[in-house]
Amino acid sequence: MAFSLPALPYSTNALAGQKMCQETLELHHGKHHNAYVTALNGLIESKGLAGKSLEQICAEAGKAGADGAPVLNQAGQHYNHILFWQVMSPSGGGDKLPARLAAKIDQDLGGLAQFKEAFKQAGVTQFGSGWAWLVIGTDGKLKVTKTANGANPISTGEGTPILGADVWEHAYYLDFRNVRPDYLGNFLNNLVDWSVVDSLLASGGLKSGQSA
Numbered sequence: 001m002a003f004s005l006p007a008l009p010y011s012t013n014a015l016a017g018q019k020m021c022q023e024t025l026e027l028h029h030g031k032h033h034n035a036y037v038t039a040l041n042g043l044i045e046s047k048g049l050a051g052k053s054l055e056q057i058c059a060e061a062g063k064a065g066a067d068g069a070p071v072l073n074q075a076g077q078h079y080n081h082i083l084f085w086q087v088m089s090p091s092g093g094g095d096k097l098p099a100r101l102a103a104k105i106d107q108d109l110g111g112l113a114q115f116k117e118a119f120k121q122a123g124v125t126q127f128g129s130g131w132a133w134l135v136i137g138t139d140g141k142l143k144v145t146k147t148a149n150g151a152n153p154i155s156t157g158e159g160t161p162i163l164g165a166d167v168w169e170h171a172y173y174l175d176f177r178n179v180r181p182d183y184l185g186n187f188l189n190n191l192v193d194w195s196v197v198d199s200l201l202a203s204g205g206l207k208s209g210q211s212a
């Protein structure tokens with residue numbers, strides 16, 4: 001077994017009308033994500049990863065701290081991008097959330113507007129590269145969090161992510177230049193497919209199906 005780059009769930013020009021252009025998706029998926037997969041496959045033997053799932057590798061690399069960083073940089077980014085592609089769609093956007101997800105956000109985060117503001121703040125205040133997350137916490141409650149570089153809520157032990165926004169510059173520079181807040185606002189208002197997030201809430205998070 002080896003890790004592989006999953007196809008995008010839509011064409012590379014499918015999100016252009018939602019301010020994620022074809023060139024962004026071609027580079028981000030075809031070059032950046034692909035590079036993480038290639039690098040991770042190059043670590044399988046030397047780091048003893050054979051037979052392990054992607055999720056298990058993220059968790060173990062996170063627990064290993066600085067020693068786990070070389071693996072987490074690649075494994076985390078592979079997992080993070082698989083989730084990222086899935087939570088966007090050409091029919092994404094809007095404020096009409098499936099009832100189950102809306103109720104959970106109301107209950108745990110004070111409503112959609114408050115959640116969006118917290119998520120945007122998490123992404124804006126992540127210094128340097130990283131991710132903003134909506135997570136099913138270990139107590140079962142939703143929470144908003146952020147991580148640096150390739151880390152994710154699995155590697156930090158905070159829970160299971162059901163929504164993630166990439167705040168590396170490669171995610172938004174062509175469409176928004178350096179204006180990360182506008183990219184995050186557009187992501188939340190025009191790109192997120194809430195039905196996918198609702199499904200991930202119900203299923204307890206992404207099962208990547210990827211293993212070494």
Ligand SMILES: [Fe+2]
Nearest residue numbers: 032166168171
């Ligand atoms: Fe990325």
